[in-house]
Amino acid sequence: MTTHVWDYLPEYEAEREDLLDAVDTVFRSGRLILGASVSGFETEFAAYHGLAHCTGVDNGTNAVKLGLEALGVGPGDEVITVSNTAAPTVVAIDGAGATPVFVDVREDDFLMDTDQVAAAVTPRTRALLPVHLYGQCVDMAPLRELARRHDLVILEDCAQAHGARHHGRLAGTMGDAAAFSFYPTKVLGAYGDAGAVVTDSVETDARLRRLRYYGMAERYYVVQTPGHNSRLDEVQAEILRRKLRRLDDYIRGRRAVAARYAEELGDLAERGLVLPSTAEGNDHVHYVYVVRHPQRDEIIEGMKRYGIALNISYPWPVHTMSGFAHLGCAPGTLPVTERLAKEIFSLPMYPSLPASVQDKVIAALRDVILAL
Numbered sequence: 001m002t003t004h005v006w007d008y009l010p011e012y013e014a015e016r017e018d019l020l021d022a023v024d025t026v027f028r029s030g031r032l033i034l035g036a037s038v039s040g041f042e043t044e045f046a047a048y049h050g051l052a053h054c055t056g057v058d059n060g061t062n063a064v065k066l067g068l069e070a071l072g073v074g075p076g077d078e079v080i081t082v083s084n085t086a087a088p089t090v091v092a093i094d095g096a097g098a099t100p101v102f103v104d105v106r107e108d109d110f111l112m113d114t115d116q117v118a119a120a121v122t123p124r125t126r127a128l129l130p131v132h133l134y135g136q137c138v139d140m141a142p143l144r145e146l147a148r149r150h151d152l153v154i155l156e157d158c159a160q161a162h163g164a165r166h167h168g169r170l171a172g173t174m175g176d177a178a179a180f181s182f183y184p185t186k187v188l189g190a191y192g193d194a195g196a197v198v199t200d201s202v203e204t205d206a207r208l209r210r211l212r213y214y215g216m217a218e219r220y221y222v223v224q225t226p227g228h229n230s231r232l233d234e235v236q237a238e239i240l241r242r243k244l245r246r247l248d249d250y251i252r253g254r255r256a257v258a259a260r261y262a263e264e265l266g267d268l269a270e271r272g273l274v275l276p277s278t279a280e281g282n283d284h285v286h287y288v289y290v291v292r293h294p295q296r297d298e299i300i301e302g303m304k305r306y307g308i309a310l311n312i313s314y315p316w317p318v319h320t321m322s323g324f325a326h327l328g329c330a331p332g333t334l335p336v337t338e339r340l341a342k343e344i345f346s347l348p349m350y351p352s353l354p355a356s357v358q359d360k361v362i363a364a365l366r367d368v369i370l371a372l
Contacts, residue, residue, distance in 0.1 A: 003348060003357055005288070005311040006185045010352035015242075019191070022238040034213075034231055037238035044244055045180075046198055049170050053205035054198045056232025057212050060159045060181020063195035064092035066230060067179045068127060070197070070207040071153040073098050077126035081157075082112045083319040083329070084337045085131045088181075089157055090318045093129065100327060101125070102319050104334045109279045110134065110290065110344070113336070114142045121146070127153045132161035132171045134313070135187070135254075135287035136279060140166060140174040155179060162187040163251045165283040172198050177208075182240055185350075187254070187287050188247050194236040253351025254286040257358060261289060261347060264362045271369050288313050289349040295372055296343050302368035308361060311346040 012019065026037055038056050046054035057063050073079060075097035081089060083102045093100045103116040112130050128147055130138035140154075147154050154175030158164075161171035162180065172178035182194035197208050210217055215227030243250075262275055269275070274292035278284045290313060293299055300310050317337045319329035331338065348361055 001307065003308045003360060005309070005346050005348045006350050007353075008184055008189070008191075008350075010354065011350070014352065015246075018242050019239060022242050023235055026234045026238050029234075032234050035234050037234045037241060038232050041232070041237040041241045041244070042196070044241060045196060048244065048247070049173050049198055051173060051198050052200045053202070054196050055205055055208040055212060056237055057195045057197065057208075057230045058232060059193040059230075060179065060183060060195040061088040061092050061095075062212075062228065062230045063159075063179035063181060063197050064089060064129070064155065064157060065095045066208055066211045066228065067155045067177050067197045068093065068096040068098065068129075069211055070199075070204045071127065071155060071176055073127045073153065073155075076124065078122060078124045079127045079129050080117055080120050080125060081129040082131055082133075082337070083317040083334050084110060084314065084340060085133065085157070085318065086159070086314065087318055087321065089129070089131055089159075090324065092179075094324075098126070099124070100318075100324070102327075102329055102334060102337075104336045105133075105340070107336050107340075108277050109136065110340060111136070111279060112138045114139050117143065118146055121150055121152075125150065125152060127155055128175075129155050129157055130175075131157040131159075132164060134160055134276070134290050135164055135285040136282040137161060137164050137166035137171050137174075139279065139281075140169075144174070153177075159183070159186065160287040161285060162287075163247055164285045167281040176201065177204055182236070187250060187285050188240065188243060190236040190243075191239055192233070192236055194232055194240060196232065250351045251285045253353075254349060255284070257349055257351070257353050258284070258286040258289055260358055261362070265291075265365065268366065268369050271372070273365075273369060286349055289347045290344050291347060292340070292343045293345070293369070294343055296345050298372060299365070299368050300345060302371070303364055306360070306364035306367075308348075308364055312341075312344060313346050315341055317341050 042054040156178035159181035177199040215223040
C-alpha cells in the first residue's frame with residue numbers, strides 16, 4: 001500500500017461517531033442552508049480568535065476573493081503578495097479584478113520577504129496579502145507599519161496556518177481581515193470544501209455577508225450590490241464545529257510528528273537535507289513538513305521504490321504559470337522562489353500519522369539520501 005503525505009481515514013475512524021452525529025444533527029434540524037450550524041461555527045471560530053465576526057463561505061479561494069472585495073479592493077487596484085503559494089491565492093486576487101504584484105520569499109523559512117514590500121508599492125497599491133505559509137506566520141509588524149503609512153488594507157491568507165501564532169498573536173488577528181480555507185487537508189479541515197473570513201470590523205463583516213448571498217442583506221430581498229452565491233454548507237459547518245474543539249489537539253499531534261522528524265533526520269544536514277526552520281517569534285503548526293535538497297527529484301523517485309509518494313508545495317511558482325503570463329513577471333524575477341521550487345518537497349504530515357508510518361518514512365528517506 002502506498003503511503004501518501006496526507007490521509008484522512010485514521011482520523012475518520014477515531015472520530016467517526018461524532019462526525020456522523022454532526023451530519024445527522026443537520027439532517028434532522030429542518031434547515032439545510034445558513035442555519036444553526038453555520039451561525040454556531042461562525043460564532044465559535046470568531047471567539048477562538050478573539051474577534052467579533054466570522055462569515056462562513058464555500059471555499060478558501062472565495063474567502064480571499066470576497067475578503068478583498070469587502071475591504072474595497074477591485075479593478076485598477078494592485079495587491080502585493082508572493083508567488084510561492086497555492087495558485088488559488090492569486091486566482092482570488094484576479095477574480096476580484098485586482099492585479100497581483102509579487103515579491104520574493106526568504107531563503108530560510110520560505111515566507112514573504114517583507115524587506116521587499118516597500119519597493120513594490122505604487123500609487124495603485126491598495127492591499128497587502130501576506131500568506132502564512134506551511135504553518136507559520138509572516139512577520140507582520142513591518143507590513144502593518146507600511147499599511148499605515150500608505151493607507152493600505154491587509155488581508156491575511158491563513159489557509160495553512162490555523163492556530164499558528166506570531167509573538168503570541170493568532171494568525172488571522174493581525175490585519176484588517178483574514179481568509180481561511182477548510183479544505184480537507186488543512187490543520188482544521190472539513191469533509192469537503194469550506195472557508196471563512198474573520199474580522200473585527202462591523203462594516204467589513206456586513207459587506208461579506210451581502211457578498212456571499214447574491215449581494216442581499218436579507219434572504220430573497222433586494223440586491224444592494226452585485227454579489228455571489230458563496231455560502232458555507234450546513235453539514236460542513238457542523239463538522240467544523242466538532243473539529244474546532246479538537247484543533248489544539250491536532251496541532252499538538254502535528255508538532256509531535258515534526259519533532260520526531262527533526263530528531264531522526266537532523267544528521268542528514270551533512271548530506272544536504274534542510275529541515276524546516278521556525279522564524280523568530282513564531283509558533284509553528286506544521287500544516288505541511290517541507291524540507292529541501294538539491295537532488296529533490298532523485299529523492300522523490302527513490303522514495304517511490306519504498307511505496308512512499310511525496311509531494312511538492314509548490315513545483316511551479318505562480319508567476320511562471322501560463323495563466324499569469326500577462327503579469328509580465330518573467331522567469332528570473334523572483335530568484336529565491338524559483339530556486340526553492342526546484343528543491344523543496346513535503347514529507348507525510350497529519351496528526352493521526354501512525355508511528356509505524358513515521359518509522360517507514362524516516363528509514364526510507366535515510367536510505368535514499370545516504371545512497372545518493
